[in-house]
């Protein structure tokens with residue numbers, strides 16, 4: 046009898062494996078960032094890479110984000126394929142000009158003559174008491190600005206495939222990993238942060254959403270860690286006879302609008318769950334998409350459960366109050382279905 | 385040489401900081417064992433402790449008044465305490481309690497205290513421009529208060545460092561820039577991040593005096609800071625002081641420090657500035673061993689009381705999260 050063996054990896058291992066395989070395949074790929082070398086990245090995204098590729102290709106940088114992200118842009122234009130890590134997305138403030146006025150615009154400004162093939166990786170998310178400057182989610186802010194692709198994986202499998210796609214893409218790709226999906230030993234354990242990952246390189250297309258759980262009663266659209274929370278909530282709802290469909294967008298730019306519309310046409314109800322701030326963000330964009338494409342199919346006004354428009358508070362009771370979670374998602378979905 | 389009274393005050397300040405940091409270190413791991421979970425326990429999130437860097441805070445802040453502005457970093461407790469922040473409200477904030485400085489909103493990297501004109505930031509080098517602004521306000525208001533900006537050597541490679549130095553010098557503002565060079569920025573050593581050996585050399589590029597204190601000596605810090613503070617107060621403009629100091633602990637608690645050699649960690653532990661200072665105090669006759677013991681005992685009592693206050697204080701109401709976004 047054949048024994049089935051499954052190859053389980055954490056998300057952080059899946060990401061570092063993807064980078065390693067692309068570095069082996071393509072000598073132009075290299076990594077820059079703070080603590081990406083000996084430390085292996087604060088969230089493990091570059092673990093083991095220094096030992097494999099040496100300090101010429103895994104480059105620890107000074108705390109000079111404008112300089113090293115700008116350096117990645119220049120190197121990309123001149124024929125390399127850099128990966129630059131911005132340790133926490135919250136730090137974008139010190140280097141955003143390089144990101145949105147240069148990385149994201151040069152291709153357009155050049156009339157298509159110059160390409161900037163690079164990946165900017167960054168950590169998002171809270172829930173562990175790291176307060177206002179180290180807990181934000183912020184992909185909506187980047188997605189608002191034209192010229193960069195936005196990738197937000199939720200599982201180890203998607204994380205590897207999307208990283209390989211991002212590195213091979215001729216456009217700048219901002220790759221957001223949530224600390225809570227990485228499978229780190231020092232974060233609250235998350236069983237779904239470990240999953241099956243094929244050893245050989247493969248791609249997951251950027252711009253394609255994925256139905257993580259099929260259901261006919263309500264569509265829950267979300268990304269990243271909130272996919273896990275939504276799946277937990279869906280289990281609870283199933284015991285009450287409500288079948289939720291969980292749609293993982295995986296990318297925000299390009300946005301898989303057809304997948305949103307298709308699911309809403311099927312379930313007639315939409316809940317968007319977002320750990321990013323509620324106003325002017327992903328939740329509004331997804332709801333607009335549903336209204337534009339499936340207005341006649343909606344049986345209830347679309348709803349959203351997002352981070353309130355306040356900076357992330359430190360103290361646990363206040364932070365937990367702000368974060369969407371299993372119970373809040375289930376309650377919001379129940380409300381949509383039962384009225 | 386400062387008076388014996390000043391020496392004793394410096395010692396006392398350093399000891400209460402050390403006891404505070406070591407106590408927090410223990411508390412931080414409550415609820416986080418056997419499996420370390422950064423979200424668990426009475427103090428969640430990152431925790432950056434300043435054990436080893438006490439001479440900087442004590443030596444500089446000894447010259448300050450509560451109306452002088454101080455900006456600090458993600459590693460702020462030593463500076464906050466030396467500048468006179470209420471230890472109980474500091475501890476309560478770290479515990480996320482209603483009685484904390486920010487009612488539990490800020491946490492350990494985001495401490496704001498109008499009573500001592502103190503602020504800090506978890507974004508590297510970003511406390512520096514604000515210090516320049518404090519000094520600008522003092523000038524406009526005709527006050528002889530000054531601003532002091534503490535930052536790590538890692539921060540000196542950020543644009544904000546260079547922009548702030550230039551602006552302060554250009555407008556001749558009363559700012560003292562204090563660089564705490566503990567040789568490490570998380571896992572990246574100074575010599576892998578900065579092209580020159582001493583940040584004090586950079587001061588001249590901005591037209592201000594730069595002083596190097598090579599050995600984490602509280603008296604040397606005290607003397608250099610005295611000059612810089614006096615210059616700033618009399619309208620003589622900014623200066624920069626760089627102190628080669630030591631990070632006795634991890635970058636944050638829970639940091640396995642695999643990037644550091646055992647030998648280096650032993651060296652910094654052995655040259656602990658407080659122990660060295662105590663030997664000097666005894667040799668010079670400024671203090672006796674029983675005097676020293678008493679200081680430690682008093683510090684333990686003070687810290688225990690602050691921790692008790694923090695533990696017994698209530699948490700803020702969950703929905704208080706929605707307050708204070710706007711004035």
Ligand SMILES: Cc1ncc(C[n+]2csc(CCOP(=O)(O)OP(=O)(O)O)c2C)c(N)n1
Pocket residue numbers: 079108110132136139458459506507508535536537538539540566568569570631635
């Ligand atoms: C703009 C920015 N980049 C990166 C970080 C992450 N980070 C936090 S502390 C730190 C090292 C700081 O080193 P240094 O300034 O020397 O201060 P130390 O930690 O040694 O006290 C880094 C890189 C940050 N908080 N802000």
